[in-house]
Each structure stands twice: as C-alpha cells, then as structure tokens.
Amino acid sequence: MRRDEFSRRLMRENHLRPDDLIYPVFVLDGKKQEETVASMPGVVRQSLDLLMYRAEKCLQLGIPAMAIFPVIEPGLKSLTAAEAVNPMGLVPRIVSELKKRFPELGIITDVALDPYTSHGQDGLIDANGYVMNEETVAVLAQQALMHAQAGADVVAPSDMMDGRIGAIRSALEGRKCIHTRILAYSAKYASSFYGPFRDAVGSAANLGTGNKYTYQMDPANSDEALWEVGLDLEEGADMVMVKPGLPYLDIVRRVKDRFGAPTFVYQVSGEYAMLKAAAQNGWLDEKTCVLEAMLAFKRAGADGILTYYALDVAEWLK
Numbered sequence: 026m027r028r029d030e031f032s033r034r035l036m037r038e039n040h041l042r043p044d045d046l047i048y049p050v051f052v053l054d055g056k057k058q059e060e061t062v063a064s065m066p067g068v069v070r071q072s073l074d075l076l077m078y079r080a081e082k083c084l085q086l087g088i089p090a091m092a093i094f095p096v097i098e099p100g101l102k103s104l105t106a107a108e109a110v111n112p113m114g115l116v117p118r119i120v121s122e123l124k125k126r127f128p129e130l131g132i133i134t135d136v137a138l139d140p141y142t143s144h145g146q147d148g149l150i151d152a153n154g155y156v157m158n159e160e161t162v163a164v165l166a167q168q169a170l171m172h173a174q175a176g177a178d179v180v181a182p183s184d185m186m187d188g189r190i191g192a193i194r195s196a197l198e199g200r201k202c203i204h205t206r207i208l209a210y211s212a213k214y215a216s217s218f219y220g221p222f223r224d225a226v227g228s229a230a231n232l233g234t235g236n237k238y239t240y241q242m243d244p245a246n247s248d249e250a251l252w253e254v255g256l257d258l259e260e261g262a263d264m265v266m267v268k269p270g271l272p273y274l275d276i277v278r279r280v281k282d283r284f285g286a287p288t289f290v291y292q293v294s295g296e297y298a299m300l301k302a303a304a305q306n307g308w309l310d311e312k313t314c315v316l317e318a319m320l321a322f323k324r325a326g327a328d329g330i331l332t333y334y335a336l337d338v339a340e341w342l343k
C-alpha cells in the first residue's frame with residue numbers, strides 16, 4: 026500500500042486544510058509601524074494599517090481566524106493593569122477596525138493581563154509578588170466583555186486563573202453578548218518555550234527572572250490537564266486548548282478522547298523559533314518539517330492549530 030502515491034492517499038487517515046489554522050499576530054499602535062522579532066525570524070509586530078494586508082491574505086488563503094496579541098507601550102503598563110480595560114485601548118480599536126473591514130474573518134482576542142502589567146505577570150500581584158486569583162478574575166471578566174463589545178468573535182483567556190471561564194461567561198451573558206465564543210487555554214503549561222513570545226510582546230524584561238509556576242501547569246502533569254479542561258467546559262468554554270504543542274501531543278490526545286470537545290493546540294513561539302533556526306542553518310527542510318508537525322497535531326486529535334506558520338502552511342497546501 027505504501028508503494029505508490031495513489032494507494033498512500035487511499036489509506037491516509039488524517040488531512041490538513043487551511044480550515045485547521047489560526048494565525049496569531051502581534052499588533053502595535055500607530056501607523057506604518059513594523060518591527061522584526063529577533064527570536065522569531067519572519068514574524069513582525071505591525072500597526073493596523075499594515076496588518077490589514079495580512080488579514081486580507083488570511084481570507085484569500087482560506088484561514089478562518091486571526092488571534093490578536095497587543096504590544097503595549099511601557100508607559101501604559103502598571104500594577105493595576107488599568108489599560109487592559111480601557112475601551113479606547115489598542116485591542117478594542119484594532120478589533121472594531123478589523124471587523125468593519127473584514128466581517129467574515131474570525132477575530133480572537135487574548136484575555137490576560139501580562140501585556141499590561143509592569144511586572145509581566147498574567148494577573149494582579151500582592152506585596153509578595155503572588156498572583157491573586159479572585160482580584161485578577163474580576164479584571165479579566167471586564168477585559169473579555171470589553172473585547173466582545175468591540176466585536177471580538179472569540180475571547181481566549183490565556184491566564185490560567187481558577188474560575189475565570191465561569192466569570193467571563195456570566196459577564197458576557199449579563200450584557201447579552203450571547204454569540205461571543207470562549208476559547209479556553211485550559212491546559213496551559215508553565216513552559217520555557219514561550220520565551221520568544223515574551224520578547225515579541227515586550228513582557229520578557231518586565232518578567233525578568235520571574236516565572237508563572239503558581240498558576241500555569243507543571244509540565245510533569247497529565248491527569249491535571251483533564252481536570253482543568255473538565256472545569257473549563259463545565260464553566261462554559263466552547264473550545265479548549267492545549268499549549269505548547271509538539272511536546273504535549275499526549276495531552277491533546279487525552280483531552281480529545283475524554284471530552285470530544287473542539288480541541289485546539291498552540292504551536293508556540295519557541296517551537297516556531299526551533300524550526301526556523303534549523304531551517305535557516307540548512308539543517309532541516311522547513312516546508313516538509315512544518316507540514317509534518319501540523320499533521321502530527323491533527324493525528325493527535327486537534328481540531329485546529331494556532332501557528333505563526335499559518336500563512337506559509339496555507340500557501341504550501343495550495
């Protein structure tokens with residue numbers, strides 16, 4: 026059966042399509058702004074006018090949705106993360122402009138405080154630097170509601186506080202945002218593979234030697250991921266996510282088997298950086314390796330993949 030392409034095609038169990046992709050992007054304030062990200066060659070931070078071309082590209086290539094990550098200027102970061110709930114802030118402005126111009130493109134926003142805190146943690150901290158759950162959840166619910174009111178189709182809490190999905194769901198329902206979907210980063214591990222992302226959004230320096238071990242999951246655990254996914258689904262999540270991707274395929278499979286819910290996986294910045302670096306050195310063939318990784322996510326049971334390679338993958342699939 027493996028001898029010819031026709032018979033390999035006949036017995037192929039999994040397929041990759043542009044429909045499977047979500048494209049994460051980094052957004053800057055201002056006009057005609059574009060910056061490269063040193064640890065993620067090929068990835069840029071862009072102002073909205075330039076981002077519009079990428080949004081259009083997603084539609085042309087059949088990519089269903091974009092995930093927006095803001096780069097907040099240092100002067101707007103604070104201990105209270107007040108900018109996270111500013112209705113005139115960068116994210117709500119970007120979302121409403123994108124939805125106006127491309128109503129059919131799904132827009133996903135990140136719900137977490139790390140771009141807005143002066144210390145780079147995803148939540149509000151007490152005097153000892155400990156991230157406070159309840160106080161943070163209250164702000165996240167406000168942040169998610171503001172994104173929804175700006176037109177976000179999907180809000181995606183990536184903070185890992187307890188009870189935030191329930192709080193966000195009731196905040197949305199309370200204001201009649203009944204169509205806003207929640208993509209919960211349910212099994213989000215305290216991973217060192219997020220390093221380049223923290224460079225990209227400019228939170229790395231703020232975080233310093235800090236870590237997120239008190240709220241993100243221990244990479245040693247797997248049953249706990251099911252527990253977290255179960256809680257988020259019960260609290261009203263529409264979709265769940267496992268993150269990072271390739272080192273956590275076992276988790277993707279367990280989550281999909283146990284719950285059968287729409288399950289997403291995030292090929293994170295560090296995974297992108299590894300592939301890119303090896304490709305640039307001529308050590309790996311970029312296209313075939315990236316497509317193989319994508320197919321591995323599908324085989325593990327993922328319904329969709331967040332990847333910085335989304336535009337390339339969709340081109341390659343043509």
Ligand code: PBG
Nearest residue numbers: 137139183218219222293294295
């Ligand atoms: C922050 C957030 C992170 C990522 C997505 N949202 C980083 C973190 O938790 O420190 C990582 C994405 C990536 O590495 O590509 N809430």
